[in-house]
Amino acid sequence: MTSVAPVAAAPGGPTTKGGAAGRPSVAAWLVAVPFLAFVGTFLVYPTVLVLVGAFQDSNGAFTLDNLTTLFKGVYFDAFVRSIELSALTALIGAVFGALLTWAIAVGNPDGMLRRTVVAASGVLAQFGGVPLAFAFLATVGFEGLVTKFLRDNVGIDLFAGSAWLFELPGLTLVYTFFQIPLMVIVFLPALDGLRPQWREANASLGGTSWTYWRHVGGPILTPPFLGALLLLFANAFSAYATAAALVSQGSPIVPLQIRGFLTGEVVLGQENLGKALGLGMVIVVSIAMGVNVLLQRRVAKWVR
Amino acid sequence: MGSLVKQRVLRTIILLVLGVYFILPLIAMAEFSTRGRNNTRSLESWTAIVDDEGLMEALVNSLLLSVTSAVLMLVLLVPTMAWIRLRLPQLQRLVEFLCLLPLAIPAIVLVVGMAPLYAWVNYFFGDSALTLTFAYTILVLPFAYRAVDAGLAAIDLKTLAEAARSLGASWFTVLWKVVVPNIRVALIGASLLSVALVLGEFTIASLLNFDTLQVQVNLLGKRNAGVSIAVSLLCLIFAFVLLFALSYVGQRRRQTVVEE
Numbered sequence: 001m002t003s004v005a006p007v008a009a010a011p012g013g014p015t016t017k018g019g020a021a022g023r024p025s026v027a028a029w030l031v032a033v034p035f036l037a038f039v040g041t042f043l044v045y046p047t048v049l050v051l052v053g054a055f056q057d058s059n060g061a062f063t064l065d066n067l068t069t070l071f072k073g074v075y076f077d078a079f080v081r082s083i084e085l086s087a088l089t090a091l092i093g094a095v096f097g098a099l100l101t102w103a104i105a106v107g108n109p110d111g112m113l114r115r116t117v118v119a120a121s122g123v124l125a126q127f128g129g130v131p132l133a134f135a136f137l138a139t140v141g142f143e144g145l146v147t148k149f150l151r152d153n154v155g156i157d158l159f160a161g162s163a164w165l166f167e168l169p170g171l172t173l174v175y176t177f178f179q180i181p182l183m184v185i186v187f188l189p190a191l192d193g194l195r196p197q198w199r200e201a202n203a204s205l206g207g208t209s210w211t212y213w214r215h216v217g218g219p220i221l222t223p224p225f226l227g228a229l230l231l232l233f234a235n236a237f238s239a240y241a242t243a244a245a246l247v248s249q250g251s252p253i254v255p256l257q258i259r260g261f262l263t264g265e266v267v268l269g270q271e272n273l274g275k276a277l278g279l280g281m282v283i284v285v286s287i288a289m290g291v292n293v294l295l296q297r298r299v300a301k302w303v304r
Numbered sequence: 305m306g307s308l309v310k311q312r313v314l315r316t317i318i319l320l321v322l323g324v325y326f327i328l329p330l331i332a333m334a335e336f337s338t339r340g341r342n343n344t345r346s347l348e349s350w351t352a353i354v355d356d357e358g359l360m361e362a363l364v365n366s367l368l369l370s371v372t373s374a375v376l377m378l379v380l381l382v383p384t385m386a387w388i389r390l391r392l393p394q395l396q397r398l399v400e401f402l403c404l405l406p407l408a409i410p411a412i413v414l415v416v417g418m419a420p421l422y423a424w425v426n427y428f429f430g431d432s433a434l435t436l437t438f439a440y441t442i443l444v445l446p447f448a449y450r451a452v453d454a455g456l457a458a459i460d461l462k463t464l465a466e467a468a469r470s471l472g473a474s475w476f477t478v479l480w481k482v483v484v485p486n487i488r489v490a491l492i493g494a495s496l497l498s499v500a501l502v503l504g505e506f507t508i509a510s511l512l513n514f515d516t517l518q519v520q521v522n523l524l525g526k527r528n529a530g531v532s533i534a535v536s537l538l539c540l541i542f543a544f545v546l547l548f549a550l551s552y553v554g555q556r557r558r559q560t561v562v563e564e
Contacts, residue, residue, distance in 0.1 A: 045421060049416075050414075145336060238410030263511070
């Protein structure tokens with residue numbers, strides 16, 4: 001298979017350097033083969049297929065048409081909407097998540113509260129998916145608990161304007177339910193890193209709570225906060241399951257556009273447009289991740 | 305003193321507001337799934353879970369997948385990573401890059417490239433949902449890699465391996481009798497994480513047309529929202545119990561280290 005190529009190419013480069021253990025024998029390299037073959041086949045090969053396919057027309061010839069189409073009409077709109085949705089929910093998630101993280105970080109580190117919040121955050125942040133969509137139907141869907149309560153007791157019809165739950169505002173609301181928890185998981189180690197001595201030093205020098213956060217806590221937490229913000233953005237941008245379960249008609253965001261291409265609503269001659277959309281997503285996510293890496297590298301220099 | 309009181313008030317407000325925000329949907333799920341006809345309460349939706357054959361089959365698929373994926377992940381990752389630390393440091397960066405790569409490639413993009421690949425997989429292995437093991441092992445790599453890497457970093461692998469080798473142990477014995485027992489906590493952590501991830505996976509299964517728990521829950525929701533909501537609530541609770549247990553696994557390690 002073609003996937004063998006990247007695998008075989010891999011050991012070539014680094015051997016010349018030679019390691020601390022001396023030059024490994026051929027047999028030593030063989031141990032790594034199953035792992036590299038597997039990852040080559042099921043990760044590298046599909047990825048290459050998408051990245052290369054984005055530059056091919058239906059006959060496999062080189063073209064830039066797929067990519068230029070991304071900047072037009074519904075596809076461009078979907079990217080703009082996806083980025084807006086991700087940025088907005090990343091911001092909401094980061095702010096409220098940071099507050100929640102602070103609230104559990106000042107408590108007992110082995111306490112029940114912290115344990116519960118961290119475990120629940122893990123569930124919602126990483127494994128929510130489809131169940132989250134149904135949680136929303138049960139709460140603010142047409143027949144949801146809150147919808148019914150407001151309709152029967154307060155006289156407010158949540159759906160008076162439109163079926164917002166199944167459009168962008170609904171997605172924003174649902175996404176906060178995995179963005180806030182993700183912030184807790186990502187940000188908690190940073191808050192745990194604040195030493196109580198710093199606070200005491202600030203107090204013994206006559207500082208207030210404000211001076212502490214302004215001159216000590218704030219500056220130290222800003223880089224991890226920004227890093228978490230970027231991670232949340234990438235997370236929302238990549239998310240598919242919740243949106244797919246909630247929105248069955250129309251494709252307001254890029255992942256749902258890709259679904260359209262996979263489930264067969266393909267216009268002749270545009271078979272590889274789905275791959276171009278995929279390439280676009282990888283580029284956006286990589287930019288967010290790359291900026292994060294640069295940011296953390298910068299910080300590592302300052303901290304030293 | 306004033307600031308301490310302020311802090312406590314602020315903390316209580318945050319916990320209350322966000323607590324309600326996150327618990328309300330759970331209550332709503334419990335309420336919705338116990339609705340009967342004419343404003344009565346009934347457990348119909350919950351008993352329907354067991355009666356639904358499609359759902360049960362999908363659940364079995366998902367449970368089997370969570371085991372096969374965790375096993376394949378351990379078999380591929382543990383020997384390779386231990387070997388790289390011992391004999392092949394040159395591969396360290398490449399393996400780390402490959403393991404973390406799925407974080408930069410959204411599942412929805414990966415599935416675009418996997419669709420043609422799975423035509424071959426299903427040709428060779430049949431079209432059982434269990435073939436998803438391959439895709440899921442890739443998905444859990446970043447999380448598993450971090451857990452196993454932390455486990456290996458915490459032990460003096462080189463000394464342990466050299467001691468065992470000088471006593472005549474084969475490499476397999478080193479791996480099985482020395483490495484694995486020493487990093488078992490990390491391995492349990494990595495496995496629990498992959499189990500939870502696989503049970504919650506929807507993107508790849510649904511777009512490759514395999515019948516897993518989440519795919520069925522989503523399909524069922526179109527006909528009978530009550531049952532889907534009941535199963536969703538069960539999924540969330542099950543994942544919570546799994547991760548809650550995981551937090552104790554980590555702690556026991558901390559305690560034993562202190563005792564030693």
